[in-house]
Amino acid sequence: MNSAPHLAPLVRNAESALLDDDSIDLLSLWRTVYRNKWPIIGLAVVIVTVTIIVVLRMTPIYASTARLLIESENANIVSIEEIYGIDSSQREYYQTQFEILKSRKLAEIVVKQLSIANRGENANERNTGVSLRDFVPFLPEPKPLGPEAIWQGKISKFRANLNIAPVRNTQLVDITFESPDPELAKTVANAMGEAYIDNYLESKLALTSKASSWLTERLGTLKKDLDASEKKLREYQERENLVDVAGIQTLTANELQQSTRQLVETRNRAATAKSQLDAAGDINAPYLARWESLQVVLQDVSVQGLKGQEASAMKDFSEVTRRYGPKHPNYISSQSNLSSATQAYRNRIKQVVAGLTGTYRQAQADQAEIERSLVISKREIQDINRKGFELSQLQREAKTNRELYDLFFQRFRETNETGFSTANASFVDHATRSYVPVKPKKTLIVVLAGVLSLMLGVMLAFLREALDNTIRSAGELEEKLHQGILGVLPLETTKGKQQDQAASHFYLSKAHNHFAEAVRSLRTSVVLAGIDKTQKIIVVTSSVPGEGKTTIASNLALALGQMEKVLLIDADMRRPSIAKEYGMDKGTPGLSELVARTSEAKESIHAFKELGIDVLPAGAVPPNPLDLLSSERFGMILKKLSETYDRIIIDSAPTQAVSDSLVLSQNADALVFVVRSDSTPTQVAKNALDRLYGANAPVIGVVLNRFDAAVAAKYGGYGSGSYGYYGYGYSSKSYS
16 A cells, blocks of 8 residues: 655655756756846846946046156266165166155155145045934044144045056156146146156265265375374384395294204104113113014114124034034034124123113203204294284285275265266156046946846846745756656636635636646546555645645545545644535534544535535544544544545645644555645755655655746746646636
8 A cells, every 4th residue: 555665765865866966057047047137137227327327427537647767877876876885786776766756755745846735636634425423423523633644644645646657677667647637637747757857866966965075074084094004014114123024934934844843853763762761671681582672673783793693603503512412622612602692692782772771862852952942933933923913914904094095085086076967767758638537437337337237136046046945846846856746736816705615616617727637637647646556545735734735635536526436535623624615514514523423424424416526524623633533433434435435535734734644644545745836945845745754654746736837937847838738828816
């Protein structure tokens, strides 16, 4: 019976797919603009009209431009500025001149010369137009400005109308002044150029005068310093008898170098003797074998000769020993020769070792003598160096004073000989009177106002579209709710006081053929939805009241009643309306009495043979409608009635308001959900459907009620030609 559990995941997946789609629907955007074209155009017309009125009341502003050529200064002037540390050859020179042209000082000069401060267009008095105090009288009076503040305000306004623009990659600069008075604009532009040239010449003249005065004073001081330094140098040379300090320094340096070399050699000799004495040990001993390894012994020729004799005697003694005994004369003679050679060898070694003391003492004496000589030489060198240093210091001082004096004297001559009649700037073009205002650019302002107003209108249209979250067409219903459409009922109109009753019977009215055709399409959709299994019990509900669920339930019952035996039940126990629409008296027994067993079925069910259906009204409003609808008695009644009738159409309460439709869906074979076109919020409808799917309600589709084809066509919905009944050019108004 129930297929809702299989549909809910599909709905959620469809919603996820929609959220993941980041593509832009250009056709939808164009439709939004197109259906709001008249408000957008109207807003643009209003804004453009206001702009034209404002532009026509604007005061025209004229501008005149004078062009100056600014050149770098000549070499003589450069030399003067070098004294003050200014390098005018740098690129910053021209930027500096441009800033001078923009300076407040130059502006004040021109304002005073032309008496511009007294002109009305340059007065900086307080605004006499509309102010906040006109609307809020209790605000305090503004404090009056002092003379200095007023003057500075006039200068600031003058500078705001002045524009200094260097011409790129040239030495040219344009001076432009804007004013409502074209003659004033021309005069000011030319006056600014002349004031700049005059100011430059005056500043250079003042600079030259100051430089000349400073140089004169400085030259006197330098002359005194030069004379004093030369006198001091001369007196020092005479006092110290200095002729050739450089030659004396060279000679003394050579002697010092030679003495130093001798001292090194003597120290080495003494050190060698000392080391050999230390190696010899006790030189007063009879004989020590280690003396033979001393360097001084090894280098002695006599020792080496005696060493050879000893070796020869030892060789002879060795041969005699092999031949003769100890008492043999040759043996004794050879032994005596060996002893004599050995003794001579040792005596010579003792002599050499004994001589080490004398050698060491002599080396020490020579070292002391040379050191004394070095001390004397160093003193002489230091004295000569001191004198040479003092002499060179005095010479440098005198030379520096001379060079400085010559430099300043040369600058002084250049300064006094240089003329300052040549300016660093000249006019390339003088300003001329302008006959065409430069602003306001009225055409451009109006065009921009039109473009911006259209853009604003489009933005407001998109904003309005974004804020309107209702469903206007079948296309939007499928897109936003992801539900199948069972039918679309057009917007119909009624006249007279019985509008609600007439709406419930539109299907049978010849004056509403289009509506009847739509109901037939809905009937076909409902029948086809249960083609595999007959859906006898059909619940009709909506999300909120006023969406036309009762009208659809009644007309659907009338349409099905032409083919089948149909029972229409009013299960909206809280706000029943079917009894009134079908002309039943108040207090007529109905569903509540039937469930409560206070009335029989034949008394509660009313047959309308002329309409082809039976009607079971709600009856008396019970205190607990939900308990009544969820009771076993109600379920048994529906089961019993389904055996008698081919179709049972149940008009249920709105889903968002109460849970009656959720309870009724448990006993139903199908559920039809109604959405009112251009009224039901999308999120409300989604929430209601979520509740139904959460209760496993057998939702078979959605009906779009009170559909306006003309409006839907603007929103990309099913427009003219769709569903058959829109092809007749039908147009109608709303009904209650």
